[in-house]
Amino acid sequence: MAAAPPAAVSGRWKTDDGKAIIAMMPCGTKMCGRVERLLIKQPAGGQLDERNPDKAKRGRQVTGLQIYWDLVPTDDGWKGPGxxxxxxRYYTAHIRVKGNKLTVKGCVAVFCKTVTWTRIA
Structure with missing residues (x-):
């Protein structure tokens, strides 16, 4: 019998810097997240993924881009690649939900950064 999943992460979240809306949704038995919309002025043709380390992916649109995949439940949230x-940068994401706030801790090796997003209707 599987343990109860942590607090619901599904929904739409505004990033702490106000630059984007991220949609979190189930992907089979795991969770995923995509850039639903950018809230910043974009260049003609849309913002591209121009900093991707894979040169072949630098022409992708950021809007619609999957930024979380294979997130699995942990005791107090979700964990997976981001x-x-x-x-x-690719990193390991640790995501926790408390009320209408979502905390994302992203770690590359031992270096981590934490941001807090807000649920939107």
């Missing part, structure tokens, strides 16, 4: 198109 990607930041802002700086082109």
């Amino acid at each position: 990607y930041s198109p802002e700086d082109g």
